[in-house]
Amino acid sequence: xxxxxxxxxxxxxxxxxxxxxxMSYLLLVFLVFWSLLANAAKEIIIPLNNWSSQQVxxxxxxxxxxxxxxxxxxxxxxxxxxxxxxxRGYVHFQLEIWQASMAEHFDMMVSAKxxxxxxxxxxxxxxxxxxPIYVEKECPKLPSWQALNECxxxxxxxxxxxxxxxxxxxxxxxxxIRALDLKFEIRRFNHANGIWKVLHQAxxxxxxxxxxxxxxxxxxxxxxxxxxxxxxxxxxxxYDPDWGINPDMVRDCGNPKSGWIKKAAWVGLExxxxxxxxxxxxxxxxxxxxxxxxxxxxxxxxxxxAAADNWLSLYSENVSxxxxxxxxxxxx
Numbered sequence: 343x344x345x346x347x348x349x350x351x352x353x354x355x356x357x358x359x360x361x362x363x364x365m366s367y368l369l370l371v372f373l374v375f376w377s378l379l380a381n382a383a384k385e386i387i388i389p390l391n392n393w394s395s396q397q398v399x400x401x402x403x404x405x406x407x408x409x410x411x412x413x414x415x416x417x418x419x420x421x422x423x424x425x426x427x428x429x430r431g432y433v434h435f436q437l438e439i440w441q442a443s444m445a446e447h448f449d450m451m452v453s454a455k456x457x458x459x460x461x462x463x464x465x466x467x468x469x470x471x472x473x474p475i476y477v478e479k480e481c482p483k484l485p486s487w488q489a490l491n492e493c494x495x496x497x498x499x500x501x502x503x504x505x506x507x508x509x510x511x512x513x514x515x516x517x518x519i520r521a522l523d524l525k526f527e528i529r530r531f532n533h534a535n536g537i538w539k540v541l542h543q544a545x546x547x548x549x550x551x552x553x554x555x556x557x558x559x560x561x562x563x564x565x566x567x568x569x570x571x572x573x574x575x576x577x578x579x580x581y582d583p584d585w586g587i588n589p590d591m592v593r594d595c596g597n598p599k600s601g602w603i604k605k606a607a608w609v610g611l612e613x614x615x616x617x618x619x620x621x622x623x624x625x626x627x628x629x630x631x632x633x634x635x636x637x638x639x640x641x642x643x644x645x646x647x648a649a650a651d652n653w654l655s656l657y658s659e660n661v662s663x664x665x666x667x668x669x670x671x672x673x674x
Contacts, residue, residue, distance in 0.1 A: 384411070384412050384413060384615065385412070385413040385414075385415060386404070386407050386412045386413070386414050386415070386434055386615075386618060387414075387415050387416075387417055387432065387433045387434050388400050388403065388404050388414065388415070388416050388417070388433065388434065388435070389416075389417050389418075389419045389424050389427065389428075389433040389436055390416050390417065390418045390419065391419070391420065391421050391424070391438070392420060392421070392509070392510065392532070392533045392534060393509075393533075393534040393636075394534065394560070394635065394636040394638075394639040394640055395438065395558070395559070395632045395633075395635040395636040396437065396438040397639070397646055398635035398636070398638060398639060398646065398649045398650055398653055399437055399438065399627065399631070399632070399635050399650075399653065400416065400437055401416070401646055401647060401649070401650035402635075402650040402653050402654050403437060403622075403625065404416060404650075405650055405651070405654065406654070406661065406664075406665065407618065407621075410617075410668055412618070417432070417433050419433065420510065421443070421444060421510075421511060422510070422511075422512075424436060425447050425451060425457070428451075428457050428606060428607070428608055429451065429456045429457055429608070429609075430608075431608040431610050431611075431614070433608070434607065434608050434611055434614070434618070435460065435605065435606065435607040435608065435611060435618075435622050436605065436606045436607075437605055437622075437625065437627075438603060438605075438627075438632070439603065439604045439605065439606055440467050440469060440556070440601060440603055441467060441598055441601030441602045441603070441604075442467070442468075442469040442470070442513060442556075442597035442598055442601050443469055443511040443512060443513055445601075448604065448606060451606075452606075455609065456609065457606045457607065457608065457609060458606065458607045458608070458609055458611065458612075459604065459605075459606060460604070460605035460606055460607050460622050460623050461604065461605055461623055461626075462602050462603070462604050463602075463603045463604065463605070463626055463627040463628075464626055464627065464628050464629075465558055465603045465627045465628055465629045465631065465632050466600050466601065466602070466603070466629065467556060467557065467558070467600075467601045467602070467603045468556060468557045468569060468597070468598070468599050468600070468601060469513060469554070469555075469556040469597050469601065470513075470554075470555070470556075470569045470570060470572070470596050470597045471506060471515075471552055471553075471554065471555075471569065471570040471572075471596075472552070472553055472554070472555030472561075472567055472568065472569050472570070473485075473550070473551065473552050473553070473567055473568065473570070474541075474544070474545060474548075474551065474565060474566070474567045475566040475567050475568060476548045477496070477550045477551070477552075478568075480493065480496055480550055481493035481496060481550070484568070484570070485568045485569065485570050485571045486570075486571055487522065487524075487570050487571060487572045487573070487596075490504070490524055490525075490526065490552075490570065491523075491524060491525050493550075494524075494525040494526060496550040497526070497550055497551065497552050501527060503525050503526055503527045504524075504525055504526040504527070504552065505526065505527060505528075505529050505552070506519075506526045506527070506528050506529070506552050506553070506554070507528075507529050507530075507531070507536075507537050507540055507541075507551070507552070507553040507554065508528050508529070508530050508531070508537070508553070508554040509530065509531050509532075509533065509534055509536070509537060509554055510530060510531070510532050510533075511554075513554065513597060514580075514593045515528055515554070516528060517591070517592065517593035518572070518593050518594070518595075518596075520591060520593075521586075521588045521591040521592065521593045521594035522572070522587075522588070522594055523588075526552075537553050537554060537555075538640055540553070541553055541561075541565075545565065552570075555567070555569070557569075557629070557633075558629040558630070558631075558632040558633035558636070559632070559633055559636050560633060560636040560637040560639075560640045560641050562629070562633045563633055563634070563637050563641070564637065564641050569596075569599075570596070571596070572595055572596030572597075573586055573587060573594060573595045573596065574595065574596070574599075575595045575596055575597055575598045575599065576595065579592060579593060579594065579595035580592055580593065603627070603632075605622060605623075605625065607619065607622060616672060616673075617667060617668055617670075617672065617673035620667045620670075620673075621664060621665075621667040621668065624663070624664045624666075624667055625664050626660075626664075631653075631657055631660075634653065634656060635649070635653050638652055638653060
């Protein structure tokens with residue numbers, strides 16, 4: 343009897359040992375799984391739009407976040423489609439929102455508390471019709487907009503109208519053409535690169551050309567040119583036909599000459615990660631920063647990752663100030 347009891351006890355202890363081992367193994371698996379879930383919750387998704395400065399600064403900020411331990415993913419998306427993505431948290435923030443082309447969506451969604459206004463950059467933007475300075479030799483009344491109809495044939499090819507090269511963004515250019523009765527048609531590209539390609543080609547032979555351009559941009563550094571001076575922008579120009587020189591139509595004016603450039607974020611970002619939220623609020627671009635970001639791609643020909651590396655080196659002092667967010671007690 344004693345022998346039987348002894349062996350049963352040994353067997354029981356062996357089974358208990360196996361159970362403890364299995365439980366320890368399951369606990370380890372659970373902890374690993376939970377750790378993976380926690381890390382996945384810290385993925386930051388950054389949108390990439392179709393112009394160079396936005397792509398460069400977005401990659402630069404992504405690199406900074408990756409060094410802080412976040413998993414960063416970049417999502418190519420048009421400026422038109424990004425609003426719903428920001429609203430739903432499919433992307434987490436947008437670093438470059440320009441007044442002339444994006445204010446309508448931005449203001450509406452901020453008012454409806456569907457996205458968060460993360461603040462205005464020191465950079466001041468202008469987006470409008472633009473030409474290289476050499477064009478004034480053949481059309482000396484520029485930059486006045488009235489000169490466009492006198493010189494439209496300079497900007498034509500096989501068309502009977504002058505050609506204005508633009509991108510996929512909504513600047514109300516067709517409305518401006520109708521309201522001011524301009525003898526021009528619009529040729530659109532899906533990406534800013536198409537505009538720069540025709541501009542580079544025209545520059546080689548000093549061919550007159552009229553394009554959508556913006557400042558800050560690489561052309562601020564590389565190409566001397568001017569914006570067309572349309573009637574001065576006022577908000578009433580966008581909705582009141584009685585405003586301006588055409589009593590029957592809106593948009594008989596140019597775009598704002600000193601437009602804001604802002605940041606936006608998903609409404610859930612602060613709860614999702616307060617450190618990233620505060621970091622984005624602290625970021626502040628100057629005109630030089632955005633112009634140089636574009637220049638690194640469009641003139642210096644760097645790949646996107648290399649351009650972001652160079653940009654971070656150029657503005658290391660600013661970057662250090664932004665990164666102080668992660669030194670706070672909340673983020674350590």
